[in-house]
Amino acid sequence: MQHSINRSTTLAVAALILLLPLSAVSCSATQKAIDCGNTAVKITGDVADASTAFNNADKDPQAAGRAMQKLKKDLDQLGRNSSDTDLTKAIADLQTQADKVQQAVDSKEAPDLKPLGDAAAKLSKVCTG
Numbered sequence: 001m002q003h004s005i006n007r008s009t010t011l012a013v014a015a016l017i018l019l020l021p022l023s024a025v026s027c028s029a030t031q032k033a034i035d036c037g038n039t040a041v042k043i044t045g046d047v048a049d050a051s052t053a054f055n056n057a058d059k060d061p062q063a064a065g066r067a068m069q070k071l072k073k074d075l076d077q078l079g080r081n082s083s084d085t086d087l088t089k090a091i092a093d094l095q096t097q098a099d100k101v102q103q104a105v106d107s108k109e110a111p112d113l114k115p116l117g118d119a120a121a122k123l124s125k126v127c128t129g
Contacts, residue, residue: 036087036126036127037127039078039123039127040120040124040128042078043071043120043123044120046071047071047116049071050101051113051117053067054067054111054113064105068101068102068105072098075091078091079095084126086126087123087126087127089126090122090126093123094119094122097118097119100112100116101113
């Protein structure tokens, strides 16, 4: 009887050892999806804040600059922390569009925010797709 308990215990432990790496991968993938989703929400919020700031520039001219600085800071941080190639590409595209907006502002031109919004949508799609 003692022998069968030990054997059952050994088999259960062996099965658990085999399952743990699979669950770790699953948790890792889930955590990655959550992190990516949080990234998309944060960046989409930054883009919305920038858009609102540009629309209200007559009331607070410095708000657009602050919003763009926050967006660029968040993008820089996300770019450094991302190891996913699709996400890194989406972040780089968004950084390019943010730079174009900043160049327009620096030239005292009205920026075209549509490409910035499109790039943010692509980032969201990478995270949810």
